Amino acid sequence: xxxxxxxxxxxxxxxxxAQALPTAAENLTPGDIDSEHLFxxxxxxxxxxxxxxxxxxxxTGRVGKRLGRFVALDTGLALKVPLANDFRLAxxxxxxxxxxxxxxxxxxxxxxxxxxxxxxxLRLLDxxxxxxxxxxxxxxxxxxxxxxxxxxxxxxGTEVGLLADHEVIPGKLVAALNTNFSFAATxxxxxxxxxxxxxxxxxxxxxxxxxAGVFVGGEARYARTYDGLTLDRFAGHAVYLGxxxxxxxxxxxxxxxxxxxxxxxxxxxxxxxxxxxGFDRHQMRLRVGYSF
Numbered sequence: 001x002x003x004x005x006x007x008x009x010x011x012x013x014x015x016x017x018a019q020a021l022p023t024a025a026e027n028l029t030p031g032d033i034d035s036e037h038l039f040x041x042x043x044x045x046x047x048x049x050x051x052x053x054x055x056x057x058x059x060t061g062r063v064g065k066r067l068g069r070f071v072a073l074d075t076g077l078a079l080k081v082p083l084a085n086d087f088r089l090a091x092x093x094x095x096x097x098x099x100x101x102x103x104x105x106x107x108x109x110x111x112x113x114x115x116x117x118x119x120x121x122l123r124l125l126d127x128x129x130x131x132x133x134x135x136x137x138x139x140x141x142x143x144x145x146x147x148x149x150x151x152x153x154x155x156x157g158t159e160v161g162l163l164a165d166h167e168v169i170p171g172k173l174v175a176a177l178n179t180n181f182s183f184a185a186t187x188x189x190x191x192x193x194x195x196x197x198x199x200x201x202x203x204x205x206x207x208x209x210x211x212a213g214v215f216v217g218g219e220a221r222y223a224r225t226y227d228g229l230t231l232d233r234f235a236g237h238a239v240y241l242g243x244x245x246x247x248x249x250x251x252x253x254x255x256x257x258x259x260x261x262x263x264x265x266x267x268x269x270x271x272x273x274x275x276x277x278g279f280d281r282h283q284m285r286l287r288v289g290y291s292f
Contacts, residue, residue: 038256039246085123086124087123090120114145134163138160196227197226202221237265
């Protein structure tokens with residue numbers, strides 16, 4: 001800890017060096033910012049500090065589909081291990097819970113351990129030494145449940161993203177821009193029915209420091225889904241808007257929360273101004289992290 005504090009003092013005196021404090025402590029320090037979790041669904045380019053291990057609990061709530069009752073909770077528990085200033089691995093396990101019911105029928109409750117993933121991040125540009133930060137994010141994953149319907153399945157997928165951010169007002173106001181491409185192959189039921197899909201999302205967000213360790217802001221996201229693994233056939237699109245809040249709980253712990261509302265969209269071949277077939281009406285995300 002003494003070495004980290006000493007390194008943090010050097011960090012304040014000379015901004016053009018690598019991050020020296022863990023996430024929560026960084027955001028408590030005047031003039032310093034760890035951007036990764038400030039925004040909600042959008043993420044910053046920071047990775048944490050080599051030698052730090054961070055345990056992160058993330059829960060995403062999804063509510064509202066076109067037909068019937070649909071409530072889903074998707075939870076991930078990840079262990080984030082920066083192996084160098086610009087490289088991090090984060091293995092994790094996922095859980096889920098669903099409440100699904102057609103009109104006039106009892107709701108079906110289900111849940112449990114869902115699968116696992118391995119997040120790999122490589123920082124290409126550090127905003128501390130340049131105009132903006134840029135990180136490549138690759139996450140292969142396995143799931144035993146179809147996220148859209150809650151039905152039993154075997155799904156293999158990968159998400160590839162670029163996470164960019166920039167301190168508009170150093171130490172005060174941060175902007176982030178994410179572009180993500182995802183694809184997955186899913187076998188439903190006994191494996192006879194196979195579904196292949198892909199998607200693309202662009203997200204932008206702003207976060208403003210209100211006080212020591214407290215940031216508020218907002219984000220906008222535009223997402224498209226396709227049938228086929230390579231953006232083959234358009235299936236639907238959606239626009240989400242929502243507020244974000246981040247707070248440091250202690251020098252080792254932090255939490256963030258966002259609630260996004262679908263404000264526009266369209267599903268191919270379906271009526272209505274929103275896409276409630278491939279997307280949800282509401283999406284919420286709560287994250288809690290602890291560094292040790």
